[in-house]
Amino acid sequence: MTDSTVESVRDTTADEVDAIAVAAAGAAGPWAAMSLADRAGVLRGVADRLDAHAAELIPVAMRETHLAEARLAGELRRTSFQLRLFAQTVLDGYFLDVRIDSADADWPMGAPRPDLRRMNVALGPVVNFAASNFPFAFSVAGGDTAAALAAGCPVIVKASPGHPELSRAVGRLVDQALAEFGAPSGTFGLVFGRDAGVQVLTHPAIAAAAFTGSTAGGRALYDLACRRPVPIPFYGELGSINPVFVTEAAARTRAAEIASGLLSAVSASAGQLCTKPGLVAIPEGATLFTELAELTRTGPVPTGEMLNEGIAAGFTRAVEHVRAQPNVELLAGGEPGEALLLATTARTVLSDPDALLHEMFGPATLLVSYRDTTELLELARSVGGQLTVSIFGDHVDDTVRALTAAAVGTAGRVLWNSWPTGLSVTYAQQHGGPYPATTSPTSTSVGTASISRFLRPVVYQSVPDDLLPLELRSDNPLSIPRSVNGARPQ
Amino acid sequence: MTDSTVESVRDTTADEVDAIAVAAAGAAGPWAAMSLADRAGVLRGVADRLDAHAAELIPVAMRETHLAEARLAGELRRTSFQLRLFAQTVLDGYFLDVRIDSADADWPMGAPRPDLRRMNVALGPVVNFAASNFPFAFSVAGGDTAAALAAGCPVIVKASPGHPELSRAVGRLVDQALAEFGAPSGTFGLVFGRDAGVQVLTHPAIAAAAFTGSTAGGRALYDLACRRPVPIPFYGELGSINPVFVTEAAARTRAAEIASGLLSAVSASAGQLCTKPGLVAIPEGATLFTELAELTRTGPVPTGEMLNEGIAAGFTRAVEHVRAQPNVELLAGGEPGEALLLATTARTVLSDPDALLHEMFGPATLLVSYRDTTELLELARSVGGQLTVSIFGDHVDDTVRALTAAAVGTAGRVLWNSWPTGLSVTYAQQHGGPYPATTSPTSTSVGTASISRFLRPVVYQSVPDDLLPLELRSDNPLSIPRSVNGARPQ
Numbered sequence: 001m002t003d004s005t006v007e008s009v010r011d012t013t014a015d016e017v018d019a020i021a022v023a024a025a026g027a028a029g030p031w032a033a034m035s036l037a038d039r040a041g042v043l044r045g046v047a048d049r050l051d052a053h054a055a056e057l058i059p060v061a062m063r064e065t066h067l068a069e070a071r072l073a074g075e076l077r078r079t080s081f082q083l084r085l086f087a088q089t090v091l092d093g094y095f096l097d098v099r100i101d102s103a104d105a106d107w108p109m110g111a112p113r114p115d116l117r118r119m120n121v122a123l124g125p126v127v128n129f130a131a132s133n134f135p136f137a138f139s140v141a142g143g144d145t146a147a148a149l150a151a152g153c154p155v156i157v158k159a160s161p162g163h164p165e166l167s168r169a170v171g172r173l174v175d176q177a178l179a180e181f182g183a184p185s186g187t188f189g190l191v192f193g194r195d196a197g198v199q200v201l202t203h204p205a206i207a208a209a210a211f212t213g214s215t216a217g218g219r220a221l222y223d224l225a226c227r228r229p230v231p232i233p234f235y236g237e238l239g240s241i242n243p244v245f246v247t248e249a250a251a252r253t254r255a256a257e258i259a260s261g262l263l264s265a266v267s268a269s270a271g272q273l274c275t276k277p278g279l280v281a282i283p284e285g286a287t288l289f290t291e292l293a294e295l296t297r298t299g300p301v302p303t304g305e306m307l308n309e310g311i312a313a314g315f316t317r318a319v320e321h322v323r324a325q326p327n328v329e330l331l332a333g334g335e336p337g338e339a340l341l342l343a344t345t346a347r348t349v350l351s352d353p354d355a356l357l358h359e360m361f362g363p364a365t366l367l368v369s370y371r372d373t374t375e376l377l378e379l380a381r382s383v384g385g386q387l388t389v390s391i392f393g394d395h396v397d398d399t400v401r402a403l404t405a406a407a408v409g410t411a412g413r414v415l416w417n418s419w420p421t422g423l424s425v426t427y428a429q430q431h432g433g434p435y436p437a438t439t440s441p442t443s444t445s446v447g448t449a450s451i452s453r454f455l456r457p458v459v460y461q462s463v464p465d466d467l468l469p470l471e472l473r474s475d476n477p478l479s480i481p482r483s484v485n486g487a488r489p490q
Numbered sequence: 491m492t493d494s495t496v497e498s499v500r501d502t503t504a505d506e507v508d509a510i511a512v513a514a515a516g517a518a519g520p521w522a523a524m525s526l527a528d529r530a531g532v533l534r535g536v537a538d539r540l541d542a543h544a545a546e547l548i549p550v551a552m553r554e555t556h557l558a559e560a561r562l563a564g565e566l567r568r569t570s571f572q573l574r575l576f577a578q579t580v581l582d583g584y585f586l587d588v589r590i591d592s593a594d595a596d597w598p599m600g601a602p603r604p605d606l607r608r609m610n611v612a613l614g615p616v617v618n619f620a621a622s623n624f625p626f627a628f629s630v631a632g633g634d635t636a637a638a639l640a641a642g643c644p645v646i647v648k649a650s651p652g653h654p655e656l657s658r659a660v661g662r663l664v665d666q667a668l669a670e671f672g673a674p675s676g677t678f679g680l681v682f683g684r685d686a687g688v689q690v691l692t693h694p695a696i697a698a699a700a701f702t703g704s705t706a707g708g709r710a711l712y713d714l715a716c717r718r719p720v721p722i723p724f725y726g727e728l729g730s731i732n733p734v735f736v737t738e739a740a741a742r743t744r745a746a747e748i749a750s751g752l753l754s755a756v757s758a759s760a761g762q763l764c765t766k767p768g769l770v771a772i773p774e775g776a777t778l779f780t781e782l783a784e785l786t787r788t789g790p791v792p793t794g795e796m797l798n799e800g801i802a803a804g805f806t807r808a809v810e811h812v813r814a815q816p817n818v819e820l821l822a823g824g825e826p827g828e829a830l831l832l833a834t835t836a837r838t839v840l841s842d843p844d845a846l847l848h849e850m851f852g853p854a855t856l857l858v859s860y861r862d863t864t865e866l867l868e869l870a871r872s873v874g875g876q877l878t879v880s881i882f883g884d885h886v887d888d889t890v891r892a893l894t895a896a897a898v899g900t901a902g903r904v905l906w907n908s909w910p911t912g913l914s915v916t917y918a919q920q921h922g923g924p925y926p927a928t929t930s931p932t933s934t935s936v937g938t939a940s941i942s943r944f945l946r947p948v949v950y951q952s953v954p955d956d957l958l959p960l961e962l963r964s965d966n967p968l969s970i971p972r973s974v975n976g977a978r979p980q
Contacts, residue, residue, distance in 0.1 A: 029895070074600055077599070081600065082599075094978065099918035101914075101917055103917045107564050107914065109915050111914065123576055222721065226712075226716035230925045233930070233932060401957070405955055408611060408948050413949045414948065414950050416957065424591075424597065424599060424603045426591045427591055427973065427975065440590065441723075442943075449589070452932075455932065457920045458898050458902055460904050460906075462905060462906050464886060464906060467894055469858060484580070489978055490978075
């Protein structure tokens with residue numbers, strides 16, 4: 001932050017929003033046309049600048065989000081790592097999914113096959129609705145921005161109201177890096193305010209949207225995206241309860257370990273994580289209950305302050321909703337700043353799933369006791385779309401196999417003896433799942449595969465070599481991996 | 491057709507639709523769990539059965555669609571070829587997009603990377619709204635059905651009202667082949683009637699929809715899919731004008747060839763093709779006009795009968811709309827069964843693009859004369875989302891490069907000196923483009939890549955080998971291509 005004067009951050013005006021969207025449309029062609037090496041250089045330039053300014057950014061983030069310094073430092077490291085991983089993804093060229101069919105007069109379809117050369121191209125300007133709970137990794141220069149820029153798309157970020165000054169500071173660093181590394185003006189934009197977000201989403205210049213936030217807010221924006229005269233893909237990551245199923249064997253043999261892991265997973269970052277476990281199925285009468293009681297006996301489990309008053313109020317409402325259901329008991333916690341453990345039975349949940357399968361975005365979880373394997377499996381098949389399902393087991397038996405099948409049917413990530421928090425940014429990662437976990441279950445919002453959300457395929461038919469982009473020319477000058485005539489990419 | 495008695499085909503009742511959808515939901519798990527080899531065997535079984543019954547099916551198709559025998563025989567060959575190509579795609583295993591990250595304590599993100607193993611799984615039951623204009627290739631056992639079955643999804647086809655008896659006959663053959671090769675009951679279903687289609691689309695059991703048809707009809711169904719309590723992906727291929735841009739050099743040197751190619755492309759299958767060229771930009775005063783006049787002087791270009799009265803009436807309305815615009819002239823044709831050539835100027839189109847960029851689904855095209863390169867490029871940048879854009883040129887110069895850039899920005903397929911009709915089913919093919927060409931520009935509805943519409947990724951985290959599916963086990967028993975730690979698939 002070269003400018004450390006704090007002025008209040010005002011909403012972006014309608015005229016300003018329009019200018020930003022028009023600038024993004026103008027930048028779309030030139031930005032997509034930059035070489036892969038130059039595009040990767042821009043991403044690295046943003047990463048370097050974030051790292052260089054960590055000491056200035058982290059205090060602003062701490063003040064605006066109440067998250068701890070160590071957590072924010074780790075998150076910033078993750079964010080710059082993520083940008084560099086996308087730079088590498090761009091250079092690899094594998095995301096272009098190049099497929100080439102050579103002309104074939106004897107193609108068995110019954111008609112000659114022309115020369116066809118296919119690659120992914122950038123979809124166009126993307127709006128990224130930033131999340132409040134990851135002020136670096138899912139915000140201005142976070143995963144959605146990195147993936148869209150890597151795809152060759154300009155990005156307009158709708159800032160989270162939870163950390164406006166940090167958003168502005170990061171936005172300036174992104175602007176500076178893009179200018180320094182030669183990205184066209186308009187490649188990045190930042191808007192503030194709810195109306196501005198709606199205006200960008202419905203602007204004709206915009207080709208796709210990414211969102212991380214609540215189910216209600218995300219669904220409202222999804223509906224707007226679908227109702228546009230020209231509808232656009234809306235990649236929303238909404239709500240998830242991230243159920244955890246503990247088998248009888250695991251509850252018997254590893255109760256202490258599971259109990260302490262659960263309390264950590266529920267209380268970390270004050271439970272304000274998309275992947276916080278919100279429902280834990282435990283065999284009736286398991287010693288796990290005793291272990292949890294033991295761990296909470298000496299006093300409440302501290303969670304730290306919540307992000308802001310709005311989120312704290314939403315958490316209170318969600319908890320009150322669950323506590324108001326019949327047969328729900330308070331096990332531990334209940335005051336602000338404490339991890340909250342509620343308990344009920346699988347019978348209760350199964351008798352009214354909509355009432356109890358209810359995300360509490362904050363440090364709370366619902367322990368659900370089941371009587372037998374039948375009830376456990378019925379519960380596992382009733383939880384609806386999820387980002388994650390975790391199974392704590394001891395050995396692989398029929399119950400575990402059935403739980404795993406149910407988990408694959410309902411979630412994007414299935415974990416064994418692991419907590420779903422602490423998502424890793426990798427090549428194979430999948431963060432997304434059936435609705436309401438995401439509005440687009442066929443994609444991910446974390447990991448290098450998330451770039452494909454912002455790409456569309458184009459095929460060139462019988463186009464001469466000197467009119468083709470470098471990626472598709474016969475001599476493959478960029479050494480891009482390409483699948484020729486249906487073979488694996490070489 | 492073992493049962494050759496023709497009874498009138500009635501609409502499927504609400505109770506029947508519900509039973510079919512529930513059966514599809516029941517089949518989803520077992521069908522997805524069949525081995526890749528068995529799934530490929532089912533697809534080949536359907537293909538073989540279609541081929542074996544060609545002599546019975548084609549006369550029914552001729553009677554219901556008025557399409558010529560040779561065209562229908564070719565289309566049936568294409569359809570069974572397509573099923574076999576998807577069988578091969580299934581066996582290849584590349585569509586699973588397997589990615590494996592090994593555990594890495596030093597992953598530079600700043601936290602250890604767990605073992606992550608990702609693969610695509612079937613999305614669930616798919617409804618396929620069959621098209622009227624390809625009674626085999628885009629209908630009951632057509633591309634969308636083949637792709638969804640190949641992905642491991644049950645399919646419910648909403649039959650086209652244009653060929654109900656053929657639909658029923660093909661449906662029986664599919665049923666028989668599925669039963670013979672061991673697919674679970676409920677893997678395939680067939681419904682008739684508009685209400686039945688809406689009921690399937692909005693049924694909770696359905697996970698995705700595919701559609702080929704008009705912009706109005708497709709948009710209405712897309713809106714329904716988005717408004718469901720659980721919205722689902724809707725892959726609609728709607729309208730396209732498939733503009734053709736003829737450079738001055740090409741118009742000068744190859745007028746006769748282009749003129750005769752154009753008349754073939756417009757009149758084939760009575761112009762009832764998604765890829766029929768509906769707008770051809772030609773330099774003002776080009777000899778191409780003379781050539782076209784010459785070719786049509788001896789009499790109208792015959793097109794054959796249209797599919798049905800509804801489509802003929804829609805075509806008449808679309809033509810009347812375009813003819814009613816100012817500065818639109820009739821060049822040739824105009825009676826039923828004749829190719830229709832209309833003409834106007836680029837100035838006229840650019841002054842009111844919405845009025846003139848209007849799909850005429852039938853044997854008509856609009857010749858648009860341009861005065862100079864500026865007007866040509868302005869036109870190329872104004873045509874909106876398209877399945878295809880064709881460029882007829884002589885040599886590669888700046889104008890051709892600018893036309894190509896505009897084409898890539900607006901279409902899914904860009905052709906050089908080729909007509910867009912006669913779509914080839916291949917590995918690299920792309921049939922889809924920005925709205926209104928399709929509702930999902932990131933995908934294709936033709937070619938092996940179309941399978942990805944019906945898949946979603948799932949990642950297994952730290953799951954022991956004996957609990958993993960075969961595709962992800964450490965020893966790779968199925969020899970599936972897999973990308974390990976970000977490398978190209980081996």
